[in-house]
Amino acid sequence: MLELHSLTAGYDRRSPVFREVSLSIAPGEAVGLLGPSGCGKSTLARVAALLHEPDAGRVVIDGTAAGGWRHRAPREQRTAFGVVFQQPRLSADPRLRLSDLIAEPLRANGRGAEVPGRVAELTALVGLGEELLGRRPHEVSDGQLQRACLARALVLRPRWLVCDEMTAMLDASTTAALVAVVEQYRRDTGAGLLAVGHDRVLLKRWCERTVEWRDLAERAAAGLG
Numbered sequence: 081m082l083e084l085h086s087l088t089a090g091y092d093r094r095s096p097v098f099r100e101v102s103l104s105i106a107p108g109e110a111v112g113l114l115g116p117s118g119c120g121k122s123t124l125a126r127v128a129a130l131l132h133e134p135d136a137g138r139v140v141i142d143g144t145a146a147g148g149w150r151h152r153a154p155r156e157q158r159t160a161f162g163v164v165f166q167q168p169r170l171s172a173d174p175r176l177r178l179s180d181l182i183a184e185p186l187r188a189n190g191r192g193a194e195v196p197g198r199v200a201e202l203t204a205l206v207g208l209g210e211e212l213l214g215r216r217p218h219e220v221s222d223g224q225l226q227r228a229c230l231a232r233a234l235v236l237r238p239r240w241l242v243c244d245e246m247t248a249m250l251d252a253s254t255t256a257a258l259v260a261v262v263e264q265y266r267r268d269t270g271a272g273l274l275a276v277g278h279d280r281v282l283l284k285r286w287c288e289r290t291v292e293w294r295d296l297a298e299r300a301a302a303g304l305g
């Protein structure tokens with residue numbers, strides 16, 4: 081279970097983006113978080129994935145409270161998450177070839193021996209042509225780069241996926257392809273999913289349960305968590 085308890089977070093303690101927000105996701109469950117731009121849903125997603133430290137509240141991963149944030153998080157917890165962001169060009173190191181971008185988490189975690197087989201497996205899974213692996217981000221399209229970013233998110237076999245507006249910059253065919261990859265991964269592994277967005281139709285089709293940001297905010301304001 082991924083449990084977010086009474087979280088308050090933002091980028092200035094004097095004026096947090098949200099206060100006392102709670103949400104839980106069961107293993108294997110796909111939850112869509114719907115809300116307008118700027119409401120705080122992306123910040124909540126970053127907190128959930130241990131990428132942003134909250135001002136207050138707790139994140140509990142499979143029964144254990146988060147032991148830190150970003151690089152200070154315990155490796156077991158840090159690697160439990162795979163994250164795909166809205167803008168692949170802001171989340172990909174422009175110096176890396178796509179093959180190295182996908183392999184980066186393996187090498188960072190001392191698992192370099194797995195790189196050839198795992199990169200080949202994920203390249204096929206996300207539909208990324210082998211001829212693109214030697215290119216750098218500026219040499220491929222947004223859709224191709226997002227396929228590589230999804231492969232990178234899956235490379236450590238995470239138990240939880242966080243997709244923050246993953247398809248916002250993609251055309252309909254690429255969106256369908258990447259959603260299908262995530263769903264296949266969930267079926268194969270039982271991973272849980274938090275999908276953040278404002279496309280109601282997509283999230284309703286993609287997720288088993290959708291949550292409105294305004295409902296989370298109203299429950300928090302009423303002290304219901």
